[in-house]
Each structure stands twice: as C-alpha cells, then as structure tokens.
Amino acid sequence: MASMLEQFVAFGTDIVGLERLLRLLQAALLILTCYPSLLASLVTLASSSSPSAVIDVVSTAASLLQLQNQLNLARRTIRLFWFLGSFQSSWKLFTSRDKGVEAWLGVLAQSAFGMFGLMESVTLLDLARGGLTLFGPVEAARLDQEAQVLWLVALYASALGSGAKMLALLASRPVPSSGEGFGAALDGGRGAAHEGEAKEGKDGQVRAKEQARKHKEQQRRASADGINAKAGALGSKLVADLLDMVIPASKLG
CATH class of the missing domain: 1.10.287 (Helix Hairpins)
Incomplete structure (x- = not known):
C-alpha cells in the first residue's frame, strides 16, 4: 500500500x-x-x-x-512549451550519422508532433474563452482542425517507426545453435581447458568446459531478456499510438 x-x-x-x-x-x-x-x-x-x-x-x-x-x-x-522538445528530438535524429528508415520516420513523427504542439499552444487563449482571443473563434477552429491532421500524421509515423524497430530487433535476435551451444562453449573454454589439464588433468578440462557452457548460456539468456524487454516497450508504444489515432481520426471524420 x-x-x-x-x-x-x-x-x-x-x-x-x-x-x-x-x-x-x-x-x-x-x-x-x-x-x-x-x-x-x-x-x-x-x-x-x-x-x-x-x-x-x-x-x-x-x-x-x-x-x-x-x-x-x-x-x-x-504542454505549452513541449513542442520545443519535439523539435529538438527531430533535429537530433536528422543530424545523426546513421539514418535508416526508423530514423526518417522518427524525424517525420517528431516534426509533426512539434507542429501539433505549437498550434495547440498558439490557440490556448482562444480555447480559454476568457474574453481575450488571438485568432478569433473561426480561425482558431480552423487551426485546431489542421492540428488534428498533424497529430494523426505524427501518430501514424510513430507507429510505423515502432513497428520497423520491432521487426529489426526481432530479426537481430541470435538463433540458438544445435546442441545448445556446446560447440561455441567448447571454443570459448579451450584456453581454460589447457590450464586445467596442467593442474587436474581430465577433470579440470571437463569443469572448464562446463563453466564455459554455463557462461555462454547466461549470456544468451541475458541477451534474450534484453531483446524481449525492448520489444515489449516498443509493442506498448505501438499499441498506445494506434489507440491515440482514434481521437484525431474521429474528429476529422
């Protein structure tokens, strides 16, 4: 509690x-x-x-x-000045060296988010309806309609970017070798096996191989857990973007 x-x-x-x-x-x-x-x-x-x-x-x-x-x-x-953070994120992605499909989708999404936030901020006085207006009710309504288009574009690009990152992440997942990685463990523990032979003979070699196999298995599990955690976060973001798309889509008809 x-x-x-x-x-x-x-x-x-x-x-x-x-x-x-x-x-x-x-x-x-x-x-x-x-x-x-x-x-x-x-x-x-x-x-x-x-x-x-x-x-x-x-x-x-x-x-x-x-x-x-x-x-x-x-x-x-x-969220009055949050659009500045979106523009900053877009600029960082644009100036990065390695720009793949995910990066360009991120540039588009963050730029659209920034424009959406900017249009929300400039129409804040008109939304308050306290007697002080900046654009007037008609122009403010038109700007709000345009902002919904930008929001929809931003969410669509963000969802595509999350999907592309998930596919790339799952494609980079290592495929377990036959024999549960015994061959890789044998190569990794070869140096330790020679030292074990000098001390304990055959028993030391077997223990070195077993330790190398366990170490390899731990690394494989840690890598799989990291990939699953990243994929889960990307999946949650993808679902959130898809659900958020309902709001501007319903307003735009």
Whole structure:
C-alpha cells in the first residue's frame, strides 16, 4: 500500500506524469459521455444509494463535458512549451550519422508532433474563452482542425517507426545453435581447458568446459531478456499510438 502511494505521489508531482494523470481522467469522462447508457446506469446506481438525491442524466452529462473542457485546458497549459522538445528530438535524429528508415520516420513523427504542439499552444487563449482571443473563434477552429491532421500524421509515423524497430530487433535476435551451444562453449573454454589439464588433468578440462557452457548460456539468456524487454516497450508504444489515432481520426471524420 505504501509503495503504491509513493508511486502515485511521484507520478502526480512529475510534470509528465501529471499530464498523463489528467489525460486518464479526461479519457474516463469521455467514455462516460460517449455511452449514455453507461452514464444512465451509474446515475441510477447513485440515485438508488441515496434516495433523497435526484440526479438528472442530462445535467450530469453537461457537467462532465464542461469538466472535460477544463481538463483539456489544463493539459494544454502543461504542454505549452513541449513542442520545443519535439523539435529538438527531430533535429537530433536528422543530424545523426546513421539514418535508416526508423530514423526518417522518427524525424517525420517528431516534426509533426512539434507542429501539433505549437498550434495547440498558439490557440490556448482562444480555447480559454476568457474574453481575450488571438485568432478569433473561426480561425482558431480552423487551426485546431489542421492540428488534428498533424497529430494523426505524427501518430501514424510513430507507429510505423515502432513497428520497423520491432521487426529489426526481432530479426537481430541470435538463433540458438544445435546442441545448445556446446560447440561455441567448447571454443570459448579451450584456453581454460589447457590450464586445467596442467593442474587436474581430465577433470579440470571437463569443469572448464562446463563453466564455459554455463557462461555462454547466461549470456544468451541475458541477451534474450534484453531483446524481449525492448520489444515489449516498443509493442506498448505501438499499441498506445494506434489507440491515440482514434481521437484525431474521429474528429476529422
């Protein structure tokens, strides 16, 4: 329980974690407002628990929509200058020496993310609707529509890049040799075997071969674990990008 509380505190005090926490709350509210039957069931359950309180589904949905807008405004404020980091990442990838398909997809994705963040930042005053506007409601709506296109392009390029990295990573996975690597272990322990012969004869040679085989097996397992961890992280990022694509795609129709 203490570790979970510590993780929540660390997640809530970090600027990136706080933005993602607000994003989670906004996504939960979005699900409730997109499915009126689910919202009606929750309202009915709340009304049955306290009969004295009468809860209107329509007013509740309107309040949740207003809360979503407030969370969106808070998230945009947190991300005000994040587009600078995206442009910096894009420039680093562009100036790198070894630029394969994954690197060019990363350049495209980070550049599009940067432009998307920039357009979100410049329309922040128009989104707040506090009487002070920069572009006006019509132009701000048009810029927001263009920003959704950039977001979709960025997510698409990021998903392709993650998929390409996963394929390259899985293709580089070493194929285990026949005999569970006995031949490779024999070559690796040849020097140790000669020293063992001078001391203990045949028993020392057998022990040296066994130690070399175990060392080779440990290296193979460590390499496989590292590849699996990287592939898992890339797979999670790929799934997250594909799920995020639903938001701009639904807004663009």
